[in-house]
Amino acid sequence: MKLNFKKSGQGEPLIILHGLFGSADNWFSIAKELEKDFTLYLVDQRNHGDSPHSDDWNYQVMAEDLKELMDDEGLDSAYIMGHSMGGKTVMTFAMNYPAKVKKMIVADIAPRFYPLHHQRILEGLNAIPMGQLKSRKEADDILAEYIKIPGIRQFLLKSLGRDENGKFIWKINLPVITEKIGNVGEELKSATPFEKPTLFMGGANSDYITEKDKEEIERLFPNSHVIYIKDAGHWLHAEQPAAVIETVKAFLKDKFSP
Known part of the structure; x- marks a missing residue:
């Protein structure tokens, strides 16, 4: 599927995926700072924003959408970041296509099953x-x-x-x-861990990434860190944008110390 996206900035490519009920617009304020250092791709996932609608809607097809976008843009690899539902999309993509991912950031979601709550x-x-x-x-x-x-x-x-x-x-x-x-909350499974640098960035006031989640995170993403943004809930990029920007830049530019 050809996804709608907004491209800006200069530097190495960084693709950002929004969460459930969201759109690329959710990341505009963050983008204004990150585009100084990266070529940003703010993406509307299928069935959201200005991207096409489809009856097929699960993490496998959304990961394939991301691959198609990268192929169309001639991107052999990129930094990828996703919030909530978008986080599970990028995790799925990274496990399916590890060679196309330089580093990954997952914002306030774990690979486990989440019960329905919407x-x-x-x-x-x-x-x-x-x-x-x-x-x-x-x-x-x-x-x-x-x-x-x-x-x-x-x-x-x-x-x-x-x-x-x-x-x-x-x-x-x-x-x-x-x-x-129900597809949004499904557990992600893979026999092959994703071994490239990965950052799980949770909100300190959110319960989406718990201590119990860390064991499975380490199993699937052995080269990962889990950190929490102070005074932020699930919408950490809206609640603490400066802290999120600082953390993202530090991680992607090899200046990160957990």
Whole structure:
């Protein structure tokens, strides 16, 4: 699948993948700093942002999407980074195509199984009557019945777009995501570990990467470090952008000391 992406900067290539319900736009503020040192590829994964929709939606096909993008761009190898769902995509890609990865950064996700925990969000999104929707305010009011935190609603409503006739549409493939949401939490397995330098960057206030996860992380990624960004939750790049930028640069430029 030909993914939508935004390319900027100069230097060695760094590809960044967003998480569930997100898009390349989530990383714009980070990109403004990283593009001074790297050629950035901010990617919309399939069924998100401005990339095509498909009924096929799992980590294997998303890893193949990433390979196709690199092949199209003539990239023999690159630094790759992914947040949450994007983190599992880059892990899958690295285990499938280790020669195409220089170093990998995984933001606040482990390779283990995660139980379903997005049902309330999906209920809220599906409750919005797209055919009759008149405004973003109306969508926010409906979503507020399901999700109380304004920041989360604002993030989700970034996927609200308009078609050529000016009618509201979802940029995300909501029906497929609703049907196959279980695929997002699946455990990643590989008989062959990925042995190149890898950084797992968790939020100190998040429970996505626990002490129990470290054993499996070390088994699949033996040349890895796990660090936690202070005063950050799951959305560490939005909550502590300066710390994330500093950590990413240090790791990729061989100046990292855990």
